[in-house]
Amino acid sequence: MSFSTFVTDKNGLQKLYEAIISKHETFAPVEKFGKYDYKKVSSLEECDPDSPIAMTMSVKPLFFPRSSKIIKYEATSAGTTIHETEQDQLAGPRVILGVKHCDARGLQVLEAVNKWDYIDSDFLKRRSNTVIFSTRCDKADTHCFCTSLDYDVENLDAMDVAIVSGPDGKIYIQARTEKGENFLNQNPAPGSQSPAPSAGEEMKKQYEGFMTSFRLKMDYKDVNEKMAKRFDSTAFEEATRNCVSCNTCAFICPTCHCFKISDEKIKDTGVRYKSYDSCNNVYFTLEAGGHNPRPAKYRRWRQRSMHKFVYYKERFGVNLCVGCGHCAISCPVNISIFEVVNHVAAAPTEV
Amino acid sequence: MEALLVPSLARIDRIIQETPDVRTYRMKFKDDSLMEKFSWQPGQFVEFSLLGSGECTFCISSSVTRKGYFDCSIKRAGIVTADIHSDLEEGDDVGIRGPYGNCFPLEDIKGKNLLFVGGGIGLAPLRSLIQYCIDNRGDYKDFTILYGARTSADLCFKEEIEEWKKNTSIKVVLTIDKPEDTWKENVGVVPKILEEVVKPEIANTKVITCGPPIMIKYTLQSLDRLGFAPKDVITTLEMKMQCGLGKCGRCNIGSTYICKDGPVFTYEQLKALPDEF
Amino acid sequence: MDYSKQIQDIASKLFADDKIDVFVGYCMNGFDDNQVPVVITDPKEVQALVFTEKSVFNLSNYLKADHTRGKRVGLVVKGCDSRSLNLLLTENQVKRDKLYIIGIACEGVVDDRGQKMQNCMECIVPDAVVFDEMLGTPKGKKDYIVNADITELAAKGLVERREYFEEIFDNCIRCNACRHSCPLCYDRL
Numbered sequence: 111m112s113f114s115t116f117v118t119d120k121n122g123l124q125k126l127y128e129a130i131i132s133k134h135e136t137f138a139p140v141e142k143f144g145k146y147d148y149k150k151v152s153s154l155e156e157c158d159p160d161s162p163i164a165m166t167m168s169v170k171p172l173f174f175p176r177s178s179k180i181i182k183y184e185a186t187s188a189g190t191t192i193h194e195t196e197q198d199q200l201a202g203p204r205v206i207l208g209v210k211h212c213d214a215r216g217l218q219v220l221e222a223v224n225k226w227d228y229i230d231s232d233f234l235k236r237r238s239n240t241v242i243f244s245t246r247c248d249k250a251d252t253h254c255f256c257t258s259l260d261y262d263v264e265n266l267d268a269m270d271v272a273i274v275s276g277p278d279g280k281i282y283i284q285a286r287t288e289k290g291e292n293f294l295n296q297n298p299a300p301g302s303q304s305p306a307p308s309a310g311e312e313m314k315k316q317y318e319g320f321m322t323s324f325r326l327k328m329d330y331k332d333v334n335e336k337m338a339k340r341f342d343s344t345a346f347e348e349a350t351r352n353c354v355s356c357n358t359c360a361f362i363c364p365t366c367h368c369f370k371i372s373d374e375k376i377k378d379t380g381v382r383y384k385s386y387d388s389c390n391n392v393y394f395t396l397e398a399g400g401h402n403p404r405p406a407k408y409r410r411w412r413q414r415s416m417h418k419f420v421y422y423k424e425r426f427g428v429n430l431c432v433g434c435g436h437c438a439i440s441c442p443v444n445i446s447i448f449e450v451v452n453h454v455a456a457a458p459t460e461v
Numbered sequence: 462m463e464a465l466l467v468p469s470l471a472r473i474d475r476i477i478q479e480t481p482d483v484r485t486y487r488m489k490f491k492d493d494s495l496m497e498k499f500s501w502q503p504g505q506f507v508e509f510s511l512l513g514s515g516e517c518t519f520c521i522s523s524s525v526t527r528k529g530y531f532d533c534s535i536k537r538a539g540i541v542t543a544d545i546h547s548d549l550e551e552g553d554d555v556g557i558r559g560p561y562g563n564c565f566p567l568e569d570i571k572g573k574n575l576l577f578v579g580g581g582i583g584l585a586p587l588r589s590l591i592q593y594c595i596d597n598r599g600d601y602k603d604f605t606i607l608y609g610a611r612t613s614a615d616l617c618f619k620e621e622i623e624e625w626k627k628n629t630s631i632k633v634v635l636t637i638d639k640p641e642d643t644w645k646e647n648v649g650v651v652p653k654i655l656e657e658v659v660k661p662e663i664a665n666t667k668v669i670t671c672g673p674p675i676m677i678k679y680t681l682q683s684l685d686r687l688g689f690a691p692k693d694v695i696t697t698l699e700m701k702m703q704c705g706l707g708k709c710g711r712c713n714i715g716s717t718y719i720c721k722d723g724p725v726f727t728y729e730q731l732k733a734l735p736d737e738f
Numbered sequence: 739m740d741y742s743k744q745i746q747d748i749a750s751k752l753f754a755d756d757k758i759d760v761f762v763g764y765c766m767n768g769f770d771d772n773q774v775p776v777v778i779t780d781p782k783e784v785q786a787l788v789f790t791e792k793s794v795f796n797l798s799n800y801l802k803a804d805h806t807r808g809k810r811v812g813l814v815v816k817g818c819d820s821r822s823l824n825l826l827l828t829e830n831q832v833k834r835d836k837l838y839i840i841g842i843a844c845e846g847v848v849d850d851r852g853q854k855m856q857n858c859m860e861c862i863v864p865d866a867v868v869f870d871e872m873l874g875t876p877k878g879k880k881d882y883i884v885n886a887d888i889t890e891l892a893a894k895g896l897v898e899r900r901e902y903f904e905e906i907f908d909n910c911i912r913c914n915a916c917r918h919s920c921p922l923c924y925d926r927l
């Protein structure tokens with residue numbers, strides 16, 4: 111099935127966004143203290159779908175919340191009762207504007223782990239009830255390397271609708287999935303037209319210009335292969351020495367999905383939470399008896415980077431990193447996964 | 462929300478003090494129809510929670526062939542297990558999710574000699590299989606249980622061991638690390654007794670072993686020396702787990718999910734994993 | 739405030755005299771004009787060391803890490819860092835005789851945008867309080883001023899105070915990162 115493309119201008123796109131916000135439950139990047147996070151919005155003025163990639167938090171929490179309630183319970187001498195928690199606020203139907211391409215890809219990558227064997231229907235339902243509008247960046251940021259990874263940034267189908275800019279203020283609106291196609295049919299962009307035959311050429315040009323703006327480039331296949339052979343390399347230690355184990359990199363990452371389950375109980379009533387956790391956390395694998403299979407920081411970092419570039423790939427066929435660079439931007443000591451994996455890949459095999 | 466992680470309530474029927482720091486909790490689901498449907502294979506585990514303290518992973522230490530209840534044998538080790546020991550009483554409710562994980566390779570061990578090698582609390586996962594095999598005794602040939610602990614007080618399931626001893630179709634060998642006045646059985650660590658006293662037949666035998674990491678390490682070495690093929694040695698891993706569903710990432714060793722692909726592995730499979738357990 | 743050269747010299751000498759195994763300092767991050775902590779074990783790397791008003795990070799945190807445990811460590815501390823180090827010393831988390839401390843008489847550090855940090859404006863002990871060697875001219879202690887926010891909080895009753903904290907922690911996502919990377923907590927890095 112091939113999907114439609116429309117051409118419009120900045121004004122037309124704004125009108126489309128306004129129409130969507132007025133008709134649908136809509137989420138978009140909202141600024142607070144210089145950072146953008148996805149929030150429910152009721153007007154276009156509140157948000158900025160073109161928020162800069164480096165300052166925009168991942169959209170992942172709208173599908174996999176940072177902290178969510180599993181159950182509420184009462185435990186008294188009379189017995190224990192478990193209550194359902196309130197309705198899922200994220201179940202949609204809804205539209206999300208301004209998702210970055212890498213971030214949308216992150217959700218696609220996460221589907222694999224959420225639907226193998228036990229199916230996390232909450233996650234999948236949230237995604238299937240959401241229409242994602244994704245804007246392709248025009249310029250890479252300092253830490254971006256999305257074009258170096260195992261997905262075709264130009265033709266990605268992780269979003270439902272892609273927005274691509276062309277020359278002379280032209281803006282292309284492309285359906286990338288059936289859901290996106292249907293949505294655009296029901297919500298046409300005011301004043302949009304079918305594109306001229308040169309559209310494909312122009313979008314390609316935009317993409318080529320975008321490609322030249324990358325500081326970071328790598329060959330992911332080479333990295334996958336080399337890392338798999340360097341489990342015992344000292345390079346992990348060298349590259350991550352100044353990490354302070356704050357776990358920010360994992361909490362900010364669009365593809366990290368480790369979580370913990372914890373109880374909070376006051377007197378007789380309590381709540382059980384599912385919240386983010388990270389393999390960089392020293393307690394992550396610490397067993398009750400005191401044994402820890404990954405006692406040293408470099409071992410935890412090895413797990414983190416190998417999981418992303420070797421293990422997940424082995425298991426599910428994709429890299430667990432989309433090259434968004436958020437980890438490097440947010441790390442207090444500027445450790446970048448790009449540099450870690452490339453440092454390891456470049457290290458000698460024998461130790 | 463988070464439907465996969467919601468536990469069901471079970472009631473503790475009986476608490477058996479096995480050793481100074483191990484207790485067996487016998488329970489059944491409060492919902493009878495749930496208990497009726499609840500079925501598991503030896504080697505599988507559940508997520509057991511004391512509401513308010515947290516969730517922990519324990520193997521089911523009884524067999525599905527003993528109907529109407531299931532057991533978890535819990536050693537006091539960390540914060541949650543300490544709470545379980547001090548707060549849980551008979552008649553109390555706990556949360557249970559499961560059963561999860563793979564199980565002992567029941568087909569592979571049919572028609573074979575069985576050698577169980579357990580140490581300390583490591584007998585708990587084996588007990589589920591031992592009970593299962595006893596209840597299907599006709600399916601197996603020789604049946605040997607070698608069980609050791611630091612002291613005689615640290616031996617779990619003492620009453621049941623007495624029953625096993627009375628069963629003439631089972632050979633039971635017990636050992637403790639250091640001599641004690643009233644102790645009539647073997648003295649010495651498990652691997653030593655394995656080589657010097659049990660002297661198992663190699664051909665057509667499957668070894669099923671579980672115990673503290675150090676015991677496992679030396680037991681595997683002596684099984685190697687005795688000539689057992691790694692594929693005939695089966696063990697179960699005690700990794701830290703959280704979800705049991707292959708989602709939370711906690712139990713990953715390489716690309717293996719211990720909670721899904723394990724916790725039961727042959728020694729051959731274990732050798733292929735990165736050394737992170 | 740630029741003590742880069744002095745620190746490089748001191749670190750070189752410490753390595754040359756076999757007084758330390760590891761040196762913890764700051765270096766450039768390699769892509770813009772900000773700095774990151776660096777843990778040096780190879781004397782050849784000391785040339786990378788810098789210290790300016792962009793040296794923000796508290797290095798005493800690294801005394802809890804694997805590569806410094808039990809080793810002889812040289813490190814740089816500003817006034818504030820030295821006070822957290824002092825706590826680790828008092829509570830016996832690190833041994834004083836294993837450390838060579840370069841204290842800084844600090845003039846305040848700046849954030850990513852070059853703005854002087856709010857904390858530094860309120861700092862009353864800018865000079866390092868524990869050191870083997872001091873760089874810069876000590877300014878001595880300033881008068882103790884109680885932060886306005888704290889005065890306000892202290893004036894609240896128990897219930898109000900609880901409400902205040904509940905409101906603040908409403909945003910908490912239970913990541914525990916504050917604990918993991920706290921220079922005063924004993925969590926190992």
Ligand code: SF4
Nearest residue numbers: 363431432434435437
């Ligand atoms: S590891 Fe870093 S670059 Fe890769 S997806 Fe996560 S945050 Fe982005």
Ligand code: SF4
Nearest residue numbers: 353354356357359441
């Ligand atoms: S954000 Fe940086 S310092 Fe924090 S855990 Fe990740 S790599 Fe370590």
Ligand code: FES
Nearest residue numbers: 705708709710720
């Ligand atoms: S215990 Fe959560 S993935 Fe295995």
